[in-house]
Amino acid sequence: MTPTPESTGLRAQLASLPTEAFRPELAEIDRLSTLEIATLMNGEDAGVPAAVARELPRIAAAVDAVAERMARGGRLVYAGAGTAGRLGVLDASECPPTFNTDPAQVVGLVAGGRDALVTSVEGAEDSAELARRDLDALGLTAGDAVVGVSASGRTPYAVGAVEHARAHGALTVGLACNPGSALAAAAEHGIEVVVGPELITGSTRLKAGTAQKLVLNMISTITMIRLGKTYGNLMVDVRASNDKLRARSRRIVALATGAGDDEIEAALAATGGEVKDAILTILGQVDAPTAARLLAESGGRLREALVAAAR
Incomplete structure (x- = not known):
């Protein structure tokens, strides 16, 4: 097949890109042991x-x-x-x-x-x-x-x-x-x-x-x-769609509040499993409807809602 001017130009363009460059020092990489290749790859990734x-x-x-x-x-x-x-x-x-x-x-x-x-x-x-x-x-x-x-x-x-x-x-x-x-x-x-x-x-x-x-x-x-989707480094907007995430939700509420299991379960039940709302009911000492309102007014930002709850 005769190369077209377009294909020739594209090859030249690609050859000029650092990501496409040929590395002659690796030309015999297939002769190396698996551990040697893995070590090379790991070294490359480190940069x-x-x-x-x-x-x-x-x-x-x-x-x-x-x-x-x-x-x-x-x-x-x-x-x-x-x-x-x-x-x-x-x-x-x-x-x-x-x-x-x-x-x-x-x-x-x-x-x-x-x-x-x-x-x-x-x-x-x-x-x-x-x-x-x-x-x-x-x-x-x-x-x-x-x-x-x-x-x-x-x-x-x-x-x-x-x-x-x-x-x-x-x-x-x-x-x-x-x-x-x-x-x-x-x-x-x-x-x-x-x-x-x-x-x-x-x-x-x-x-x-x-x-x-x-x-x-x-x-x-x-x-x-x-956007307020976290509280510190906690995923307070996590969607509890399976057993693992439901367990994670309980742990997040525990980490954020220090509350006991019974209080956490009651808060999650009252808020329909919403982690952010549950944390607000515990730390802000408000009921679930109030927590939902305060979060809506704060654009979902838990820290702002906690400040509002303390007023």
Whole structure:
């Protein structure tokens, strides 16, 4: 097959990216023992947190902007292809059980749709138009925040999502793993976690994927802390949907209040299993309806509700 000018140009573009660089010193990695390869991988991974640390000021600025939008009722939307898209879907799917968010509050879009979570959807990542259609299907508004995620920083789906969102007035964040990326340039908040070449050439599910997971953890978790979804480091908005989470709910109330088992069980029964409400009834010495009202008036922020209960 004769290479087209387009394919030749793309190969040259990829070859220039740090995440795609070939490492000749690893050319005979397949000759090493399993322990030696595992040791190499572990050493490679050890450098990822330092790369994330270099971007902390930009991550923090992005989080504050996302939290401000969500506090006004906006949504957090991740958009990416392949590993990056799957990581966004993973992070979004963990928010309802962890922080009791509505599934529509934090959304993960992956190029090619749900099928792309378990299989490759050919060509989906190359379509900026597909990203625009996916965002339009969500009813994107200027109040939302869209985070485009791409290891290379050039994936058309992620870049297209950010460009479309910004054109509609939404907050935009671009998370990439190469410097000078088109994705970061397209977004209001550019985050470039430069992890360097992968152990396996171009396999950006490795260090780049780890870096993306760490940053997405920060974006969702710190945003939820800012929205009052925690009390200290306790998950007071946890959704008790199974035996493990019901046991965790009791433990969280115990840690927050120091109350005994009987008082905790009574508080959870009175509040329909709502951890935050139960804590407020115990610490604030109010009944369940009053706890619900105070939390509603404080926007769900337990510390503010406790202050109000003490008045």
